[in-house]
Structures are given as C-alpha cells and as structure tokens.
Amino acid sequence: MLDAQPKRFDRLPNRPGVGYKPQHFADIMQDAGPVEWFEIHAENYMGQGGRPLAQLRYLAERYAISVHGVGLSIGGEAPLDQDHLDRLKHLVGWLQPARFSEHLAWSTHDTHFLNDLLPLPYTNATLTRVCDHIDQVQNVLGREMMLENPSTYLAFAESTLQETDFLAEVARRSGCGLLLDVNNVFVSATNQNLDARAYIDAFPLAQVGEIHLGGHDEDEDETGAPLLIDSHGKPVVDPVWALYDYTIQRAGARPTLIEWDNDVPDWPELAAEATRAALVLDKVSP
Amino acid sequence: MSVGQTDFTAALLDPAREVPEGLTNPDGQPATKRFDVYRNNVASSLLDALRTGFPVLRKLLGDEFFDAMGGIYLRAHPPATPMLMFFGQEMPTCLAGFAPVAHLPYLPDVARLELALRDSYHAADATPADCSAMATMSADQLLALRLTLAPSLKVICSAHPVVGIWRANMIEGAPAPTAQPEDALIIRPEFDPVIERLPAGGAAFVLALMAGQTLGNAVEAAEAQFTNFNLTPVLQMLLHTGAITEVLNEG
Numbered sequence: 001m002l003d004a005q006p007k008r009f010d011r012l013p014n015r016p017g018v019g020y021k022p023q024h025f026a027d028i029m030q031d032a033g034p035v036e037w038f039e040i041h042a043e044n045y046m047g048q049g050g051r052p053l054a055q056l057r058y059l060a061e062r063y064a065i066s067v068h069g070v071g072l073s074i075g076g077e078a079p080l081d082q083d084h085l086d087r088l089k090h091l092v093g094w095l096q097p098a099r100f101s102e103h104l105a106w107s108t109h110d111t112h113f114l115n116d117l118l119p120l121p122y123t124n125a126t127l128t129r130v131c132d133h134i135d136q137v138q139n140v141l142g143r144e145m146m147l148e149n150p151s152t153y154l155a156f157a158e159s160t161l162q163e164t165d166f167l168a169e170v171a172r173r174s175g176c177g178l179l180l181d182v183n184n185v186f187v188s189a190t191n192q193n194l195d196a197r198a199y200i201d202a203f204p205l206a207q208v209g210e211i212h213l214g215g216h217d218e219d220e221d222e223t224g225a226p227l228l229i230d231s232h233g234k235p236v237v238d239p240v241w242a243l244y245d246y247t248i249q250r251a252g253a254r255p256t257l258i259e260w261d262n263d264v265p266d267w268p269e270l271a272a273e274a275t276r277a278a279l280v281l282d283k284v285s286p
Numbered sequence: 287m288s289v290g291q292t293d294f295t296a297a298l299l300d301p302a303r304e305v306p307e308g309l310t311n312p313d314g315q316p317a318t319k320r321f322d323v324y325r326n327n328v329a330s331s332l333l334d335a336l337r338t339g340f341p342v343l344r345k346l347l348g349d350e351f352f353d354a355m356g357g358i359y360l361r362a363h364p365p366a367t368p369m370l371m372f373f374g375q376e377m378p379t380c381l382a383g384f385a386p387v388a389h390l391p392y393l394p395d396v397a398r399l400e401l402a403l404r405d406s407y408h409a410a411d412a413t414p415a416d417c418s419a420m421a422t423m424s425a426d427q428l429l430a431l432r433l434t435l436a437p438s439l440k441v442i443c444s445a446h447p448v449v450g451i452w453r454a455n456m457i458e459g460a461p462a463p464t465a466q467p468e469d470a471l472i473i474r475p476e477f478d479p480v481i482e483r484l485p486a487g488g489a490a491f492v493l494a495l496m497a498g499q500t501l502g503n504a505v506e507a508a509e510a511q512f513t514n515f516n517l518t519p520v521l522q523m524l525l526h527t528g529a530i531t532e533v534l535n536e537g
Contacts, residue, residue, distance in 0.1 A: 118298075223311065
C-alpha cells in the first residue's frame, strides 16, 4: 500500500471541478485550464496499488479532492456493510480528501450490489434510518459527510415528506452537509411534475458544500409525459445552466463539479463545461 | 402500503415480474416504464462492467452472444461488493456449466486469466529486490534461498493454449494459438500487467515459491511435474520482470 500521505487540502475552492477520468491524466498534467479540483468515485480506488492509486496520489498532491461514494447504500433497509465502510475509512485516511459525499439512495440489498442509485420513500421511518446510517459513517470516518439529492423517476405512494424537507431534516439531525445536484433537481422536478425553482427555493442552501452539474437523456413514459434520465453522458443542457445560475445567485459561489461519466469526451470539451461554470461563479463574490 | 427493498430488488432483476404496488407516476398511476429506467440502469451498467472486464471472452463469443450470456450472469451472480473492478468472479464456474458453450472448453480458463489480469492491475505495489548476489552463489546456496514474489504475480494453469488465445485476440499480428496446453505467468512490472508463457514445470515451481518453499524444494515440485525441468529460463523470467521483491537466505 502507498503509505505516505499526500499533501492535504482542507477545503474545495468555490470554483469549477470535474469528475476525474484516467484518460485525461496527461491533459491535466499539461494544463488543467479552468479546473481547480477533482472528484473521484471512492469505489474505483479501493484496489491495493497500481496505476489508479499512483494517479490519484499525483492529483492529490496538486489539487483538492472530493471523494464521492456510490456504494454505501445509505438508504438501505439493512445495516451498512462494515467491510465497505472499513475500505472507505482506509481510503479517506490515506488520501485526506477535502470532502466526502454519498447519496440519498440505496444500492445494495441482501449482499447484492445493484450499481444504481435506487429511490426510497420519504417517511419518518426512512428519515430515522438514513440519519442513523449517516451518524455511523461520520463516526467511522471521523469527519462530516455531504448527502446528495437523487434523480428520481417515480414516486412512492407511502411518502409523507417532501424531498427538500427530508434533506433539511437529515442535515439538521445528523449535522451532515448537503451536495446539491442541480441536474438531479431538474430531472426529478420534470419527472415528478414539480417546479425546479421552487425546489431550489425550498432547499437548505446554507448547508450546501458542493454542487453537481451533468447531462441527462430525454424519454417519455407510457402516458406521453416527459421522462428524463440522469445519464452523465452529455453536455449540461441550457435549462440546467439557467437553474444553476438561479441557484448560485441565491446560495453564493460554491464548489461546482461537472460530472461526465459515460461517453467521456476529450479534455477540451470537458474543460469548456468547467469554463461555463466559472463564468456563472465569476458573477458572484467568491 | 409500503414497498420493501426485497420486492423492489426482485422486480429489478426479473423483467417478467410485476412492478411493486405503491410506485407511481405524478398522477398516482402505476409507473411501469418509470420502473424500467431502474431495471435498465442496473442491467446495462453491470453488463458494461462485464464487457470492460472480459474483452477476450467478448471477442471469442461475439458481442451478441456475450451480451445475452452477460444478462443471465449478472442476474444469477450480481456483484457481491461495490468494487466493480472485481465483478465477475464466478464467470469461470458459470461458463464451465453453461451448455451452449460446452464446445469451447477453454473459455473458463480464459475467464480466469482475465480475472487474474485485473487482480494484478490493482495489486499492491512492490519494489524489485537487488538480486545481483545470486549470480555469484554456489548451487547449494542458491537452492537454499526463499524468494518473496510481487503481489501482482499470478499463475494460471491450463489444459488449453490460454496465452496464445489471449495474445491472438489482444495483440495485433500475434500468431494463431497452438494446440498445446499453456500455463501463464502474470506480472505487473510498473502499471500494466504482462503475460508470459511458463515452460513445462514452471507453474509448479512458481507456485511452490509463492507458498514459501525454498528454491530447491520448488525445483523438486517442478520436476515432479516435468522430469527435465530447467530452472534457468523461469528464474530469468522472474528476474527480468522484477517479480522478486525479497531474497531470503535459509537459516
């Protein structure tokens, strides 16, 4: 294992970052352009060594890193997977990233990892469960985490709470921060027939430590209603940029990540998305 | 009415199952196509992970067959951990018992080789030992040594020409595989694992070293498998790939 700890960055700058992809390593070394920090998916760096950890170490010596987990299953009915929590603790302990975040979703059931961010009903029972799991994560990692709002495609008849109220209450009870994915807001609001700006208005923006922007696909359901799918495989669309602008005007500048995980473009196209985020951030005080 | 994650998961993995009651569109109506988004996300992302992880199997089977088989596999053996880079551990066993590919008996070993390459890629780093002293040792001194080998070193024994099959599918201009059985040694000099063809008895020799045997005992293990085992080329292979990370003198 790599034992020396990389230089530590204590915070993410209120500037653009991108999700790190190994194919961009050489471009980044040459000139990262507008990109001032990077996010990695925790699970891709849970091997013992080799190129992934060597590249991560190089990045972490030069840039603030945000670690984004996709496998903790915080919304799961079952207890958290202790082995996975231990792996995460090991990675976070070595890397000392500026931030760690996970999702308001579940992904594991009965030892099967399903590799998707699955939805949960918003009730008092799930609220208690999610808070308990976050307490456990924050205790094990010894740091505050952030929880991200999901893209949702359907609703639960049993839900009694709005997603914004649910997240605000989670943050209040557990002391965690929030990661606001503006594309997810746009996707969910469209799919749930809600007003995206009203969602932003209701969101506890003071708790937001990071923002995500990404692309989505467009489809429709069997009734002909629009059905947007969070795909992270395209540029951010104009209405999402407008919603981002709306958010930044209200929240102030925040670390803003471009997520592009599928059909990953060449570096200049990804960097251009980061430049666009920088222009929005430039309009407010840092 | 509450939708449990057991029912949700069962319906996710089985497209023939009804969408659980209590999942709706914004008008409170059943949400079949909306549920299908989750079904598709799960199946397509896991299939992508299999495609990435088994490039040679995919070439051997063709995209269409691989995808159909992958769809069966991912439902029968969903990942046991969120580390998708290790997804597919049951593929060799699964292929060995899969009647439609019974006429391709080498597939399970190709799958084992591809899994070993991934293991090697993510294995712990190690620094090659300074082995220069070995050149001036007597035969007795040499055979009394124990060697620690790099964590990225893997051995795959096969009754099929796995190395030739792998090379023919992954390296442009590589010769067609022979009909001879081949044992493979996988080692990662820096970041990219390489595959070497082990000579007869070589696999038994390396496996004995990995188990902590002396060089002398490892040679005996190799000779038990192949009477005319020649130590030199295997030792050279270990030396020039940087596989030896520690040289321990007996006693």
